[in-house]
Amino acid sequence: MFKTLLTKFTLLTCAIIPLSFAYAADEVNVYSYRQANLVKPLFDVFTKQTGIKVNVVFAKNGMAERLAREGEHSPADILLTTDISRLVELQDKQLLQPVKSIVLETHVPAHLQSSDDTWFALTTRVRNIYSAKRLGNISINYEDLSDPKWQGRVCTRSGKHPYTVALVSSMIAEHGEVKTLEWLKGFKANLARKPQGNDRGQVQAIHQNLCDLSLGNSYYFGKILTNPEQKVWADEVNINFPNQGNRGAHINISGVAMAKYAPNRAHALALMEFLISEKAQQLYAETNMEYPVREGVPLSQLVASWGAFKADNLSLVTIAKHHKNAIKLIDQAKFDL
Known part of the structure; x- marks a missing residue:
């Protein structure tokens, strides 16, 4: 019982x-x-x-x-x-x-x-940046998500999701709050749609030509590739490990x-x-x-098969210290609105 x-x-x-x-x-x-x-x-x-x-x-x-x-x-x-x-x-x-x-x-x-x-x-798991295969092989940093050249071309899930908050926390640790807020505002300005969906949905969005870049955890890409109904999404997407020329992928x-x-x-x-x-x-x-x-x-x-990569060795304890401030900055940037 x-x-x-x-x-x-x-x-x-x-x-x-x-x-x-x-x-x-x-x-x-x-x-x-x-x-x-x-x-x-x-x-x-x-x-x-x-x-x-x-x-x-x-x-x-x-x-x-x-x-x-x-x-x-x-x-x-x-x-x-x-x-x-x-x-x-x-x-x-x-x-x-x-x-x-x-x-x-x-x-x-x-x-x-x-x-x-x-x-x-x-x-x-890595917080990868996915890109449309039509773009060819690209080298990209998380910081590039705020570059105006990507205006209207980026998709992501909610800024309040724990995965996003952790990434923003790592950006605060690397750049400080002032620069991270600027980055968040630029990132928001580049969004092709309001933040929504899950990590699998970000790969699907590229397949649907809604955007050229999106964010997602590495293991979800593997799940999509092994799902017969979803594999077609991943077939049109490259998985990129960000910041390989500097601190490494989050x-x-x-x-x-x-x-x-x-x-x-x-x-x-x-x-x-x-x-x-x-x-x-x-x-x-x-x-x-x-x-x-x-x-x-x-x-x-x-x-x-995705290859070796450099990971950010920033302590998770350090990232965790910035959690509350990360949520505060996401709100200030009105990221989800």
């Missing part, structure tokens, strides 16, 4: 899962922003190796609110997120606990983990953290360390076409 309750309730549900479930032997409870099909294969392998069952609640939003509501009675052990901003939200609201692990500290690069040991990156992460009141702490730590193992990292790379954070883990064949 308790397991049925766990699968029925979403993160927006007010009910608290009974403690008998939370403290069940040989189980670990996960709250996840990552989709079921992306993480279930990993959890199945973990259970097979350890005998520890993984119970998962999936949701698009509301994790911080639910954890705060449940308080010390929360059954959550592990929290999986899809970007840095959501990890920082959990951190700022003191819903995480520090984790001391040689495995995590060794195999997750220093700039991809928190300074207080509360969260760790599992994979990275990256975001999927990440993991331990909940503040994790009732199954030992099992939670075992799962966190498993997720950074070579086997789990390679499975991540193959199933979701992301970049493993663990050094030496091979990329999927499709991702590798």
Whole structure:
């Protein structure tokens, strides 16, 4: 009955899962922003190796609110997120606990983990600039999105989306607030349409000749290429790694953290360390076409075909510090209006 309750309730549900479930032997409870099909294969392998069952609640939003509501009675052990901003939200609201692990500290690069040991990156993804193939091979920087030559030729999703906010945060870290605001205004002036849609929709927009440039995460391009109905969009688009002549391409992460009141702490730590193992990292790379954070883990064949690139090594902690100011500048630029 308790397991049925766990699968029925979403993160927006007010009910608290009974403690008998939370403290069940040989189980670990996960709250996840990552989709079921992306993480279930990993959890199945973990259970097979350890005998520890993984119970998962999936949701698009509301994790911080639910954890705060449940308080010390929360059954959550592990929290999986899809970007840095959501990890920082959990951190700022003191819903995480520090984790001391040689495995995590060794195999997750220093700039991809928190300074207080509360969260760790599992994979990275690039914020690519897509371009119409009719333009040929181009070299482009994020700064170029405000160049008047692209007026009416750029598409993107909402400025308030976490992926966009993270990019703007990195621009603040690089250029300061004054120049970033100027960039945002120029970027907005170049938009072919009001910011809308998801990352896949930005590739489709180029296919539909609505724009010549658009922004999207690298792994979505891989998903489009492997989708028979959407591949035609990608066939007319080049994937570009920005800022290769200077600081490198902006990256975001999927990440993991331990909940503040994790009732199954030992099992939670075992799962966190498993997720950074070579086997789990390679499975991540193959199933979701992301970049493993663990050094030496091979990329999927499709991702590798896009070529090597230089990534911005700016600390995600630094990017996170500019999150609130990034939202403020996006509002000042009236980016979504």
